[in-house]
Amino acid sequence: MAAPHRTRLNELIWRAHRWLYQATGGKLGATIGGNPVLLLTTTGRKSGLSRTVALAHLENSDQLVVIASFAGQPRHPGWWLNLLENPLGKVQKGDMVTEVRAREAEGEERERLWTAICEQEAGFAEYQTRTDRRIPVVVLEPVASS
Numbered sequence: 089m090a091a092p093h094r095t096r097l098n099e100l101i102w103r104a105h106r107w108l109y110q111a112t113g114g115k116l117g118a119t120i121g122g123n124p125v126l127l128l129t130t131t132g133r134k135s136g137l138s139r140t141v142a143l144a145h146l147e148n149s150d151q152l153v154v155i156a157s158f159a160g161q162p163r164h165p166g167w168w169l170n171l172l173e174n175p176l177g178k179v180q181k182g183d184m185v186t187e188v189r190a191r192e193a194e195g196e197e198r199e200r201l202w203t204a205i206c207e208q209e210a211g212f213a214e215y216q217t218r219t220d221r222r223i224p225v226v227v228l229e230p231v232a233s234s
Contacts, residue, residue: 098159106142114182120144123209126152127180128228130170141167145228146205152179152188152228153201160218168224179228188228198225 109117109127118125123144132139146153156168171177171190179186193201202225206213216223 102142106140109142109180110140114180114184117142118182121209124181126154128154128167129178129180130167131174131177132166133170133173139167139170141165143167144209146201146208148201148204148227150230152181153193153205154226154228155202155205155212155215156224156226157212157215160215162219162221164221164224168226171226176231177228187231189231191227191229193225193227197227201225201227 105117105120105125106127109125114127120142124147125142126145127140128143129138129140131137143154156165158165175190177188177190179188192198202212205225212223
């Protein structure tokens, strides 16, 4: 199956998915197409408001890996731009919420994680063919509580 394109309908579906996930504490919406989904909340770089998106992810030890593909659009998704400005965020998996710090994977780590997530969801490789930008592989690491 081909990776979906970014359309108004797909945006509405993802918005409804995020709402359902939040409303049920992750009982519904924790997977889509067989892939695990998390909710990532960032701080808007312009507004300062909380922004939440649903993202497919890969688990890597105690880290979570997400891909800033934006369905192969020529620009980065807003959530990644927000994390570049302020790398702290929150992740909801099911009913568990964890504070995280984001960083972009580089070098061998990036290649290993990119390969692993493309094996899990081939659509990411297709997204890379749609754009000239290098799609960021984003590692979300838990922040130790004090």
